[in-house]
Amino acid sequence: MSSSGIWQPANDFRRVVFWRHGRTLWNAEQRFQGQADIELDDVGRAQADKAAALLAAVGPARLVSSDLRRAKATAQALADLTGLDISTDPRLRETYAGSWQGLTFEQIADDYPTDLLRWERDDISVRAGGGETRIEVAERMRDGVLEALSGVESGETLIVATHGGAARVAIARLMGLPYEYWGTLSGLSNCNWSVLQETGNARNPGAEGSWKLTEHNAGTLPEPQTEPVED
Template sequence: MAGLAGAPADGVAQYRRVVVWRHGQTSWNAAGRFQGQTDIELDEVGRAQAEASARLLAALSPGRVVASDLTRARDTGEALGRLAGLPVTVDLRLRETYAGRWQGLTFAQIDEQFPEEAAGWATGDVTVVPGGGECRLDVAARVCAAVEEHLRGLPENGLLVLATHGGAARVAIASLLGLPHDRWAVMSGLANCNWSMLEEMGPEKATRGLRWRLAAHNAGSLPEPVTVQEG
């Protein structure tokens, strides 16, 4: 899905936007290990990814940057904060899924040691508790609560950027869009340092239970905006 760049045409109402941004690569990402809440730093590739994507996101003039306290996400967020001239707020609710006994294992090891749990997790079951940690429903609830809090005071055309983690991002996006729990698996994961953008739809849509729409998913660049003519 293509990203949106630039300002809307004159006369078009502007609503708040949220960018959900995954951290850059770590050595555990490269090795295929389940990180969970283990505090792993960005590797050299990840640091370069953070700097490159921060330059793109800074062009959108963010109004607020919030990051998970885990080093890989906090350092990613701070790359944008430096360019945008913004402080980075740290929020533990943006942490990755706590996966208990799974953390540090490769995905092959998880499949071998926890076959039933792993099978349920792979289907996208939102109630599976990986490694005795927390389920997807719990993760989505805490991330979405953070979104609501950090949107407060943001102007109607403001942009909130969240530097978070792949699993946390995926379930938060699905929840914000109001997808049924058994359809959360249709959301693909974010690549390292890619992002998704959600836009508020305005009061006329909110009355029908629709608040957010997905403007960009798994984006890593900002193409020139296009004008779409209907009819």
């Protein structure tokens, strides 16, 4: 256990930290942000600073981020403390949600009740607002994370500044969970994180079952996560 309270395993396996961005005004208003490029609000910037101080203690080796402003600003808080460069990758964005973007979840429930229910149940055939499916998001996230890991050595940690819905399905995909069990993972609170660690099968990191979940929705922020998390 580190002085920050973050568990650090004593082995040579790599780790990936999926770090959700800080709060935005649209988060506070319960709007489906999707890939709309919304900035952090004052609360979100404070959350990023607080979380970054904890994550810096892990000694991350590489920092990658979604190219959306709320994720990049969150990553910047950690870059300022560690001196790491930020690599951005559009594959780490949140779900593209088409006509749902900008709507409150109450509005979506009123106008698209069946599709929203299926979406919330992780039906992989549903396109959010006519946009992406869960599996499409999971696949691009997986590809982006594995590419970023190519520059991370044994025992090192990759930090991925990303989004709630995208992080959840990426974690499920990398662990090899069947689609019907993806809903067993909760979303992440703003600026909380989840940690995947390589297993003994990780000599082939793209293979299912190469990763195990060692922390989920961790952090010191007091607000519990309540749905929605698609941002």
